[in-house]
Amino acid sequence: MNLTISQIAEELGVPFTGDGGLSITGIAGLRDAQEGDLSFLANARYALDITETKASAVLVGKEHDQPCKPVLIKVEDPDAAFAQIALYFAPLPITPDVGVHPKAIVSEDFELGNRVSIGPYCVLESGVKVGDGTVLSAGSYIGHNTHIGKNCFFYPHVSIRENVEIGHRVIIHNGTVIGSDGFGYTVDKKGVRTKIPQLGSVKVEDDVEMGANVTIDRARFGKTSIGCGTKIDNLVQIAHNVVIGEHVVLCAQVGISGSVTIGDYAILGGQVGCAGHLEIGEGAMIGAQSGVTKSVAPKTFVSGYPAMEHAKATRMHAHQMRIPILKSKVKSLEKRLQELEDKAN
């Protein structure tokens, strides 16, 4: 691909200063950029990099006024503008072959939409339905009576158990497992455990995306459910009977225990753990690595272990860091008091 600075500025609908005929042949971050690359500065953290970049042109914010070697193109939102131009330099999209690969196994009774792509070594058990335009990549397994909506994209090695419902435009990355049994046992007095049948299922609504090697357990009865538009990062664990609202964000390695409810628009940072049967309110934010032991009110920001209001957690941390000062104050008080006592006697 090859665009001139003028073409890029025109595409973005913004002016520029410098050599409009300069040819841009690639895109890169400020540090990796070579001559001919377009880069961008969206985060003040990287401001210094602009003085050292080899990029030929850089997208910057309107307020940017640091002079530097590359041609600067000022835009409202450098991140979004870069994403827009990056599409021109993207690798050719891979279009999976339409149809059922001869090396896939599908039952006779399965219902297939139009323009479906079923990759090699996929196994689709009896009663599976796949909606129009959905792609199941190589080596995926879809259990009995599982229904998948339209225009979904499953990467290779996805594993979905029986009776699961998946909405439309759902993206699932490699190695993710949906519908494994919940971790439920009865315990006798000695501590020996007996498996409780996990008779429920999982429901995943429209526009959900799940990362790689995620695990989502089926419900003991009823449904573990993931609301519309929710985004789940790699290696997240969601236990049985969890109910996740719409447009929730679960960062990597989060673990949600059984029967937790998470409200719409909540955001959970990486490696957060959440004890069973809690309610995380709508729009709540949970700082990375927090251990949530009590329900969280809507729109609250909590952090730490046990998780508490973030402002309080920060204050408490500051207090802890000042214990040595407190200690030396007490020491000095002891000394002064001793002197007074000596005087008084």
Place this chain on the structure above:
Amino acid sequence: MNLTISQIAEELGVPFTGDGGLSITGIAGLRDAQEGDLSFLANARYALDITETKASAVLVGKEHDQPCKPVLIKVEDPDAAFAQIALYFAPLPITPDVGVHPKAIVSEDFELGNRVSIGPYCVLESGVKVGDGTVLSAGSYIGHNTHIGKNCFFYPHVSIRENVEIGHRVIIHNGTVIGSDGFGYTVDKKGVRTKIPQLGSVKVEDDVEMGANVTIDRARFGKTSIGCGTKIDNLVQIAHNVVIGEHVVLCAQVGISGSVTIGDYAILGGQVGCAGHLEIGEGAMIGAQSGVTKSVAPKTFVSGYPAMEHAKATRMHAHQMRIPILKSKVKSLEKRLQELEDKAN
């Protein structure tokens, strides 16, 4: 399925009050229940839900006396009673086809029990033995000379390396890996690492269940071992040479470092991490997210980071939360002391 209230009460051997002819057509939690559903109340946390549920009948404890709309059936253990009735409403169990699927690859020398089911796209290397009644689902891989006992059930995409021993009635969920190399290297003075051959194996005893995407490393020599009846949740990591006793519970995302020993009946909460070479005593309990840095005595309950006796951890946390009070006490002491000093001079 369709059961009347009388039939349900009879099945449970308990009396009831209300319309015995009422027809129950499904089961659900209190919140999700619709007319015609049976639900249950086992956890006081959900007591309020019973006043708002649409369920037609609810299983409650003997002591329950809150009047409400649904028919109440009083039982000793609502959870167990519900599980018993739920079986009537369970989806039909899926019975895998007996035999080796024509699209599975098995070596000529492998030993196959009776009523074994080997799914499509499974690969069983040379020397594999599979006991009577065991099911290996689609796309599983079983390495050279690995032996699997009777009546095991492996879900799709399980991956087991060579020379592993699996007992009877072991359940393994999708994507779990057993027998990957331990994380062992020699280090030279510069910090460059050289792989130490991992010559040992893994032994999994009877009645173990493992969740999805679990990883269990083989021993450097000897065996990583998992005792009889132990239950392992999703995304747990067990390093080389770990020895886990019988009837142990490892909740989701636990990580056990190399050569740790865990006694029988120990319970480790979600996301617990355990440093190498420690001993976790029989019946010990480790609170969720704890960081275990020292061995834990039998029957002890520890929590926090670094993990300490739970009662002590709770006390320490309370002390920390009261630092601001301590601080203001010191401030007031300073003031009062200053006044005394002024007076004394």
Place this chain on the structure above:
Amino acid sequence: MNLTISQIAEELGVPFTGDGGLSITGIAGLRDAQEGDLSFLANARYALDITETKASAVLVGKEHDQPCKPVLIKVEDPDAAFAQIALYFAPLPITPDVGVHPKAIVSEDFELGNRVSIGPYCVLESGVKVGDGTVLSAGSYIGHNTHIGKNCFFYPHVSIRENVEIGHRVIIHNGTVIGSDGFGYTVDKKGVRTKIPQLGSVKVEDDVEMGANVTIDRARFGKTSIGCGTKIDNLVQIAHNVVIGEHVVLCAQVGISGSVTIGDYAILGGQVGCAGHLEIGEGAMIGAQSGVTKSVAPKTFVSGYPAMEHAKATRMHAHQMRIPILKSKVKSLEKRLQELEDKAN
């Protein structure tokens, strides 16, 4: 296998005292060893075990002088010596068949080195290159235009997306995913997220080893990269645009957020979490379970949450544990001060 004590001592080039003709038929740890086994004592933690072991011979350090039943062979480094002898007792190495298995799917345009082994049910998309001597085990997926170097070994069920570059002698364990999309979205005012195309790739340099069920995301643009000799344990998560140096160690379940840079020779303990856009300096050490919220200077050892210099974290922890003492000191001061005040009035 069968070696005499004399043969073992000769192999190691060291003297021994005792019955040189004694026959060693196996190897084991001190606790598991049976008669006929060779064991070793490398860690003082296990010193007591040598008095109770059933091993016939034990490799010990030169300074060892505890008398005991097994024949002792004194060596410079018992661990290394044991590793050397263990090779004689190792299970026969498994040599994968050279060639493309008839049940593998490879595109017509793929480039295959010499002595390559492609296992059954592998899928290699168009444009894939595989170097001399590389082994791709059963059920692996290699995406379009991904290039793999020489003498790599991929265990079963590895999943690699398109346009990824893998160096020479790279080992990847079962179920690991490389090149899944980064977790990147734009957010509108309501909190609804739209996927940002992840147009970049992943580059893995020579001599890297990755454990089982690891996930490594592709870059938004440019490359997520893993430097030469770096070792990554099971269930580690590496987000988009992370740049990892050479000979780095990431223990199990570590999570690295987007755009983090990690210097050469850094070591991250198990379950460490690292916030986005930070720099971890060369040779830094991060204690297990730490939550890293700020960049870490080279050669620094940090721990805790939020991670701080380890010596400081340890000191702070000690201070916290002594709050009760501080509290009782303040109480006593209050009492003494009250007495003085009473006297003064």
